[in-house]
Amino acid sequence: MSDRGLIFNIQRFSLHDGPGIRTVVFFKGCPLHCQWCQNPEGIGVNRNLFRYRDRCIGCMACQDACSGGAISITDSGPLIDRAKCRLCLECVTVCPAGALEAAGREVSVSELAEEVLKDRIIFEESGGGVTISGGEPLLQPAFLVALLKTLKEQGIHTAIETSGCAPCQALEEAVLWADLILYDLKLVDAGKSSYYTGGTNALILGNLKALVGKGRRIRVRMPLIPTINDDRDSLQQAAFFLREIGIDELELIPYHNLGTAKYTGLDLEYKLPNLRELSPGQIAAVKSTLNEYGITVKSEV
Ligand code: SF4
Ligand code: SF4
Numbered sequence: 001m002s003d004r005g006l007i008f009n010i011q012r013f014s015l016h017d018g019p020g021i022r023t024v025v026f027f028k029g030c031p032l033h034c035q036w037c038q039n040p041e042g043i044g045v046n047r048n049l050f051r052y053r054d055r056c057i058g059c060m061a062c063q064d065a066c067s068g069g070a071i072s073i074t075d076s077g078p079l080i081d082r083a084k085c086r087l088c089l090e091c092v093t094v095c096p097a098g099a100l101e102a103a104g105r106e107v108s109v110s111e112l113a114e115e116v117l118k119d120r121i122i123f124e125e126s127g128g129g130v131t132i133s134g135g136e137p138l139l140q141p142a143f144l145v146a147l148l149k150t151l152k153e154q155g156i157h158t159a160i161e162t163s164g165c166a167p168c169q170a171l172e173e174a175v176l177w178a179d180l181i182l183y184d185l186k187l188v189d190a191g192k193s194s195y196y197t198g199g200t201n202a203l204i205l206g207n208l209k210a211l212v213g214k215g216r217r218i219r220v221r222m223p224l225i226p227t228i229n230d231d232r233d234s235l236q237q238a239a240f241f242l243r244e245i246g247i248d249e250l251e252l253i254p255y256h257n258l259g260t261a262k263y264t265g266l267d268l269e270y271k272l273p274n275l276r277e278l279s280p281g282q283i284a285a286v287k288s289t290l291n292e293y294g295i296t297v298k299s300e301v
Pocket of ligand 2: 055056059060062094095096097099
């Protein structure tokens, strides 16, 4: 069992990722590449290097520190040759302006548990706990199970947020140690799913059906992405699939674009630059369509 894993964020005081007030731990690595993803630093299994041009003061310390010659300073800030960069993060250490930042931190289970348990009193008073998200937490299954067991031993309520895109056996083992599974359902249409998320959804749908069949505590959540899965056909397919496996409610997670600047920082292309957030009226229309097909929208995240 792995005692160490890679995380890229810890977010405290979350009200949307399970009951009560929660601390959310974001595991690094995801088998999907959803085009609308607002946490691109969570996708890769290794650490990432962000660059923020507007913070650079041109001191050249990073260029001098980089033994691989991967970084050069231009009039518009640091330029990174990603093919040469070995992610040693020496440049991050020497940058005095915060213009270079690392995403990804290796931690042990005990270190992580100690960190999240600082909020134990808040969990106890609010009925909250710890939610493990990502990325896809099941991409580090041994680390995930070890963390869940440790938190369980401490009497902490635990939840996993998963895309369901994980080997069935790993998912089965992890859910044994979690009090709640937050399961993302994005698209039921196989072709659209493959195009927009970079992965087949047969595994995702099959895993959800299997977990429900075994009576696991599941809360389905649908990221609601304008023009991609908010149309009547997509909603109808999702509703029919859920009804067929015995689920009649879900949570909606309407799209936001607060993380698109991260793509620039990582020198990645954001493929959906024209996507706009849904208006309250559009979200209400989606709720009403789902209702028409027998699905109640419990809440909106
Ligand atoms: S992470 Fe290391 S190799 Fe990459 S640019 Fe910085 S100093 Fe160079
Ligand atoms: S060390 Fe930081 S502030 Fe200095 S040149 Fe490099 S990126 Fe800019």
